[in-house]
Amino acid sequence: MxxxxxxxxxxxxxxxxxxxxxxxxxxxxxxxxxxxxxxxxxxxxxxxxxxxxxxxxxxxxxxxxxxxxxxxxxxxxxxxxxxxxxxxSLRLGDELGGHIVTGHVDAVGRVEDWQPEGDSERVTIAAPASLAPFIAAKGSITVNGVSLTVNSVQDRDDGSVHFGLNIIPHTADVTTLGELGQGSEVNLEVDTIARYLHRMQALRAG
CATH class of the missing domain: 2.40.30.20 (Elongation Factor Tu (Ef-tu); domain 3)
Structure with a gap:
């Protein structure tokens, strides 16, 4: 973990x-x-x-x-x-500063846009349709191993999803996210809680 x-x-x-x-x-x-x-x-x-x-x-x-x-x-x-x-990996007693991450990549996303916003950077990432049910505004997602908060979500006609993030200067400095650019591929892992909730809803609907 x-x-x-x-x-x-x-x-x-x-x-x-x-x-x-x-x-x-x-x-x-x-x-x-x-x-x-x-x-x-x-x-x-x-x-x-x-x-x-x-x-x-x-x-x-x-x-x-x-x-x-x-x-x-x-x-x-x-x-x-x-x-x-x-x-x-997380050790017993360590602070859980981000969210629970398994280190298992769910899909590869692509940077669609990267624009300055105040002192931060506003990043839009395209994710495949398989991840769309698990990405929600104010929810958590892992991008290249970094725990981030989703700011916005836009569902696309083809079932894929674009989601927006803010990369603050500190995050850009201490991770590789500051080196991303247009078209960069990124490893995505959805929030574990979102995964279980989706499964529960699917079982209830079935």
């Missing part, structure tokens, strides 16, 4: 193409706090640490990324030099 509160930005140092991808990610963490077998959310994707090393503030960890994962996530993230939002 995660909260969608990013603790560091990592960089993909190398990718080894084997049966799966073996990816080495550098990060400003303490390797002593990264356990082998632990889960780390990498731009919203829950991955298992298979090795780690380095020193405090200049660490690295290694993960295996399956073909299933690469097929269901934003394509541009799996390249050398790509930056990733990192969040270690």
């Amino acid at each position: 995660f909260t969608g509160i990013v603790t560091a930005i990592g960089t993909i140092d190398s990718i080894e193409k084997r049966g799966d991808l073996r990816v080495r990610i550098s990060c400003p963490l303490d390797p002593a706090t990264i356990d082998i077998g632990a889960s780390i959310a990498c731009s919203g994707v829950c991955l298992t640490v298979v090795d780690r090393g380095g020193t405090k503030g200049d660490a690295h960890f290694i993960v295996d990324v399956s073909a299933e994962t690469t097929s269901c996530t934003a394509k541009d993230m799996w390249r050398e030099g790509a930056q990733l939002n990192l969040e270690p």
Whole structure:
């Protein structure tokens, strides 16, 4: 489990193409706090640490990324030099500062518009029809591993949905969201509570 509160930005140092991808990610963490077998959310994707090393503030960890994962996530993230939002898994007693996040990407969205609004940025993201029932104004959504509040929702004729977000300067500075632009692909995970409510309503209707 995660909260969608990013603790560091990592960089993909190398990718080894084997049966799966073996990816080495550098990060400003303490390797002593990264356990082998632990889960780390990498731009919203829950991955298992298979090795780690380095020193405090200049660490690295290694993960295996399956073909299933690469097929269901934003394509541009799996390249050398790509930056990733990192969040270690939630520990018992940690503050739940965002919302409950599983690290399982539901779909890939696309940035349709990016405009300044005051000191923040107003972002419009297009999501597929499969996610439309789970996105609501003032609800929560995870974008590239970052917990955000949906400001507006516009349903489209084809069943897809456009939703609006505000990215405040702090969020842009401490995550990779400040680097997004027109057409950028993003990993989306809907709110777990919305998922269960939708299921309950479907059962009642059936």
